[in-house]
Amino acid sequence: MEPNSLPATERPGESAAGLWRTFLASTLVLAASLGLLFAATEGGSASTTETLRRSAVMRAPQPIPDLLVIDATGTSASLLARRAADPRVWIVDFVYTQCTSVCLSLGTVFQQLQAEIIARGLQDRVGLVSVSFDPARDDAPALLAYASRWRIEPRVWQVLTLARPGDRRRLLDAFGIMVIPAPLGEFEHNAALHVVDAAGRLVRIVDHDDPGRALAVATALTR
């Protein structure tokens, strides 16, 4: 910022040729910057990782990973086997049962969805799946407690956790969930509703405060 440090003798920048070259260079640099920003944000439509993840899934549905999971009864099975045995479209959320923050609202949202599904008689077309990403603390009894806390109807809503804690990374990466440890043993994570079709593909990610849309997407897939 100190103008005194300039080369004193020659200032080629300010000659007529320099102005033209600068005009050319600035225009190129400006175009490159805008191009970079345009590409990074998918044409200005996505500025967060979350919007990017959602539009990527919408463009190209992604297969869910095959991981060994256990349910509230302690039965273990592969996730894809469970998926294949169930003809319904799933709406999946990710939780940990010790949660006292955002997954509480996820629990409420799923409870509303469950009531809506039963009220509209959609239980043969749409199922709810809560997957715990905290397998170290969430064993079958913890899942059972969670199920009773939220008054889960097993015919609509199932709760799963990983049988092998080592699979946690794969699970989170496949669904694009980023979990960050928070004080008091809590986690903070991007909460959303994930629609998985009967073929085992993640086809849509919807905001967790928009369950109506998730249900609409899911029912549309079953037609």
Next chain:
Amino acid sequence: MNPWPLRSRSFAAGMLLAMLACALSLPPARMLIEQSMLWHMAVQMPMLVAAGSLLMRSAPTAGLLDRFTGWNAFGLTGFIAAQGIIAYWMLPLAIDRAVVLPATDVLKIVSLLACGALLARAFARSVAVVQLFFLGYAVSMLGSLGLYLLGTNRRLCNAYSLESQFSAGVSMLILASALAIAWTGFTLRRREGSRGPEQGAVASRAIEVTALCDLQRDTGNRPASPCPLVSVPLADALHPRAKIAEGVGKAQDLRLEPGGVDSGVQA
């Protein structure tokens, strides 16, 4: 004045800042930028820009760098490139990536150091109006980002909690205000220092005379007597203190009194 001490001080400060900023990307200090958006956006990123700027100021001004000055009149190209880099690292998705992907983190370090270097060069070559334009833009970008981070309940970065986002918003506002105040103070002080009331009058006369003389030379209308002056191109006269001081010095050598320009040229 010997430029060396200033230069080596710039270099030492730049190296120190760069090393501290890089250390924030390595364990154990990496924890800080992984857990706090404030440490990432309001501490590490500005540190990298400042380090790049100081290192560039300590670089020799003659030589390889001067080859490019023809492409960077008034620092315009540098300002635009720096603005592009800053805009990219304000994207929440870019911040997330720098936290998760080590390669992106390296890219962040390199590009922000380069951004600082470009800015140092651009500030040294530009007049206050151009600086104000770009600084004003950067300050309003930072300020509106800060306000948005403060006001929204939406987590923008998957890597950071809402509380962390809030404190980052506060720090963005502080950073924006600090930049605006620092630039204004610096520019006013420099103006003040470069011309006292009397000197100012002499300097502006000297510039007029120079311009007149240049005009005459360019149009082939040579003045009757050899143009005695100070070749200060107008663009230089508009801003850098050194040039003005030089012009004033020569004008005074010629006993060019304020108001006595005509006699000075025609004598």
